[in-house]
Amino acid sequence: MVRWEGGARERLQAAALRLFVERGYDGTTVADVADAAGLTERTFFRHFTDKRDVLFAGQEEFEQSYLEPLARAEGDAMSRVLAAVDAAAARFPDERRPWSRLRQTVIDADPRLRERELLKLSLLSEAIAGRLRAEGVEPVPAALAAENGVAVFRIAFASWIAAGETRSLQDLQAEVLARLRSLLGA
Template identity: 55%
Template sequence: MARWQGGAAERLKEAALELFQIQGYDGTTVAEIAAAAGVTERTFFRHFTDKREVLFFDQREFERTFLDSLPEGTADPMALVAAVLGGAARLFGEERRAWARARQSVIGGNAGLQERELLKLSLLAVSLTRELTERGIDPISAALAAETAVTVFRTTFTAWVADAETRPFPAIHDEVLGRLRALYSI
């Protein structure tokens, strides 16, 4: 009997992404992903509800990173946006850039995955808005701050995964936030 190997979820993510790039998302089956990772389909479904979730497995961690970055006692919406982006940068170190680029290329080639990515960001904005209103920020300012944070994040992320980009995530989000501030003064 073969010895059990740990790290099945990570192997499944890597195998899925590689197959999605080679065969396309629609051309890849769960059975192929499981076989490439050296596990059974049953093991796949212990970790993921479907093949789409391989690309979106960390929604709770993703949201939690943003929410945990909100400072206490601050009511300045732009300071909150900057703090949230600074916290999010922890998720986007150089060691993740190649995977993020590959993931984004798969998502960019599939309308259903693009829709799921937009839903992920929309849910983030809802969570941020709720958290800000619970901290006493009026609902309109909370919504504007949350949507701004998501917009700046999305713009930063898009630049960060661009083929020729080498700057670290925080440097890009500082630039994007600076450009947003410059728009206010026009």
């Protein structure tokens, strides 16, 4: 990271997303993105490994936003995962919703990007399950707790970015969780 490029990363992300929406993902090159952000390709590649990475950078930070509250949470595996999912919703404040909506539009339009998005969530699920196993939780309950936590996030997130939705991600997750409990209860 170079000090005088302050904000370069964010400028590149904003420019890329705008171009992906306007010209399509395939119709946009790294050079186009750098140009639109008023930066060089060299600078682009200091921040991202390739064009796709603009949409998927920050996997480790994404996982940490779940693993940190998971480490602090108490109770059984499922309760802890759900507490972590609840805490991680803070990553998506309302001001981020327009960006998330646009990003999803771009991803939904390209099967390769959809696959990459699924990998992102699958890696999150594996990271959570791996942490639980490291603490002695058996593999099947660890995987189930992680999969359900990620499913609650994914389903609530789809509602959160739907047109006209105004409720917070945290509230939507709480609703999805309540439905999950009632579906599997009794």
